[in-house]
Amino acid sequence: MKPNFIMTILAVIFGAAMLSSAPARAADAVCYNCPPEWANWGEMLKNIKADLNIEIPGDNKNSGQAIAQIIAEKASPVADIAYLGINAGISAGQQGLVEAWKPARFDEIPQGLKEADGRWWTVHQGTLGLFVNVDALDGKPVPACWADLKKPEYNGLVGYLDPTSAAVGYVSSVAINTALGGSFDNFTPAIDYLKALSQNGALVTKQTSYARVVSGELPILMDYDFNAYRAKYTESGKFVFVLPCEGSVSFPYVMTLVKNAPHAEAAKKVLDYLLSDKGQLFWANAFLRPALPVQMPKEIADKFLPASEYERAKAVDWAAAAAAQKGFSERYLSEVR
Numbered sequence: 001m002k003p004n005f006i007m008t009i010l011a012v013i014f015g016a017a018m019l020s021s022a023p024a025r026a027a028d029a030v031c032y033n034c035p036p037e038w039a040n041w042g043e044m045l046k047n048i049k050a051d052l053n054i055e056i057p058g059d060n061k062n063s064g065q066a067i068a069q070i071i072a073e074k075a076s077p078v079a080d081i082a083y084l085g086i087n088a089g090i091s092a093g094q095q096g097l098v099e100a101w102k103p104a105r106f107d108e109i110p111q112g113l114k115e116a117d118g119r120w121w122t123v124h125q126g127t128l129g130l131f132v133n134v135d136a137l138d139g140k141p142v143p144a145c146w147a148d149l150k151k152p153e154y155n156g157l158v159g160y161l162d163p164t165s166a167a168v169g170y171v172s173s174v175a176i177n178t179a180l181g182g183s184f185d186n187f188t189p190a191i192d193y194l195k196a197l198s199q200n201g202a203l204v205t206k207q208t209s210y211a212r213v214v215s216g217e218l219p220i221l222m223d224y225d226f227n228a229y230r231a232k233y234t235e236s237g238k239f240v241f242v243l244p245c246e247g248s249v250s251f252p253y254v255m256t257l258v259k260n261a262p263h264a265e266a267a268k269k270v271l272d273y274l275l276s277d278k279g280q281l282f283w284a285n286a287f288l289r290p291a292l293p294v295q296m297p298k299e300i301a302d303k304f305l306p307a308s309e310y311e312r313a314k315a316v317d318w319a320a321a322a323a324a325q326k327g328f329s330e331r332y333l334s335e336v337r
Contacts, residue, residue, distance in 0.1 A: 028054040029266040032066035032079040035059065038208045039124070039226055040286035047282065052273060054266050060207055063088035064165035070097050070258060079258045080267035085167020087322040089120035089254035098256040101268070105275045109291050113252055122252040123274050124288035126224030127313045128175045130242040131231065136216035143220065145245040146176055149197060156201035159209060160222040164329040166206065171251045172222040173328065174321055178314060179246035184324040187331060194336045229287035229303060243305060247312040
């Protein structure tokens with residue numbers, strides 16, 4: 001056998017081995033806090049790949065963790081965009097972590113749901129309540145009120161996300177505090193309530209716990225209506241969304257363009273896509289209220305609780321909430337945890 005032929009065979013063999021072990025395609029853009037199991041981001045990321053040919057990996061950070069990572073990487077950014085609770089978006093803008101950039105339909109976003117220069121803007125909203133796996137309650141009644149969760153029969157059955165880190169955790173605290181007569185100058189009602197929950201075996205998690213509710217590991221979770229409706233209509237089992245009798249709040253989630261994003265042009269295409277008719281209709285079909293006045297399909301709207309129930313969900317000043325968050329977190333860490 002001729003040497004050149006041998007070299008050719010070896011090259012083919014080694015070339016095939018290198019191809020088989022080649023790494024997967026690198027991300028075309030990076031989004032911090034785009035969790036596949038939250039708000040149906042998993043399907044949205046597939047749509048972005050199909051429609052824009054832009055690969056974005058799922059990311060399971062929460063809002064606080066996303067901001068901490070962006071700060072740590074400020075000298076050499078990794079993330080291009082971040083999906084944040086509005087309180088975290090306000091903080092990111094104030095800290096100079098995000099660019100002032102306006103997507104194509106920025107002017108159509110209602111006032112109060114965007115920062116004037118485009119440092120953050122709402123993509124969709126949800127209402128905070130209780131996401132309940134009815135089967136996992138083993139015959140116990142579905143709680144109707146915040147007060148119910150303190151009863152001994154729900155010992156060890158209730159969970160919420162860490163309010164010092166996750167946006168939904170802080171929103172839960174604001175919802176409880178507002179419903180129980182507190183204010184941003186007085187978080188004592190929420191602190192006292194969360195102390196009582198702690199004594200009743202409440203579980204505090206760092207990440208979205210959708211799968212844990214669906215599996216029955218965590219029967220009751222303080223969460224948004226969109227996750228509860230998603231489970232109710234797409235998962236096997238019996239799930240309900242409860243808007244507590246004392247009241248609650250609605251909450252915007254926002255998009256941001258990270259300052260000095262390494263893939264800024266791809267990121268901007270993604271941000272425009274999220275505000276397109278197709279993007280906004282996707283959120284509506286995932287039981288979220290779109291930022292733009294897109295008509296929610298009747299077959300989806302009919303699956304929500306009646307409008308009379310949602311009258312108990314109040315709008316609050318999220319800029320004031322963001323300003324009060326540090327003081328609340330300090331009290332929570334010293335008095336509850």
